[in-house]
Amino acid sequence: MVIIQIKFLVAGAIALKALGSFLFVFGSTIGATLLILHQLIATPLLYDFYNYDVEKKELLHLFIKFTQV
Template sequence: MAFLSLLGRLLFVSVFALSAWQEYNQFGADGGSTAKALTPKYNVFSKHFATHTGFQIPAFEIKFLVAGAIALKAIGSLLFVFGSTTGALLLILHQVIATPILYDFYNYDIEEKEFLRLFIKFTQSLALLGALLFFVGMKNSTPRRSSTKKAAKTKTN
């Protein structure tokens, strides 16, 4: 059972680890192709966020956002493979931040082809988030083994 659990965590984390590795290899002085693709999506998201909440997201370089995403995915993946709740929480943080920015289906009309593509990816990302939340919930609800041993019974004659 422990082997199957490890195998499941390895397969699950492969999505995050391979993505982090690819982004790391493409990361240059400007953040690479990921930063170039993310910049317009981030700008639309920040305007959309400011319009609906009234709060302005501070301006910063997108390459730092990409570097943070790489770090969250890499460290979270490594810790998650070993069954760490902290690793799952790092991956949850990544999903919560990245999902609404990357998969902005809400900016498209339902009849557009892009809407369906982004909505499918958004729901897949939500499924990953749900699996991570399930892991954290199961990890926290599992009773811990007691390290105290029962006292030996004494013989009575």
Template sequence: MAFVSFLGRVLFASVFILSAWQEFNEFGIDGGPAAKSLRPKFNVFSKHVSIQTGLQVPDVEIKYLVAAAIALKGLGSLLFIFGSSLGAYLLLLHQAIVTPILYDFYNYDVDKKEFTLLFVKFTQSLALLGALLFFIGMKNLIPRRFRKKAPKTTKTA
């Protein structure tokens, strides 16, 4: 059972590892294609936050956000593979921050093709969030130490 659990964590984390590896290879000086696609979405998101809360989102270099996302995905995945709750929390943090920014279906009309594509991606990210929450919940249910049972006594005639 331990091997199956390990294999499941490897397969789950492979989504994040492959994504982090691709973004790392394309990073370049300006953050690569990930930064170029994130910039307009981050601007729209920061405007929404400013309008809704009245708080000003700090001006941030997008390439640093992409680098932080790569680090969260890479480190979180490696820790998660070995069963660490910290890895799951790092991946959870990444998903919670990135999902509403990247998959902004709420900015499109329901009739648009983009709405459907983004909504599907958004729900897939929610499924990953749910799996991470499930892992954390199950990890917290398992006691840290297993108590040894008293040895059975045998009856002698």
């Protein structure tokens, strides 16, 4: 049951990004807003900087990965 809900959540995120990209290419400010909304939701989930110690190498690798995407 939970797996099905996660699939819908991932599909919704992909649809949000695709729709935002499509609208942004054609000059809509709504598309830009959807892309920003996607970034605001996805970034804390994908890059959890707050769970790493500042002095460990893991944080440095995660930060490098974050800045190159």
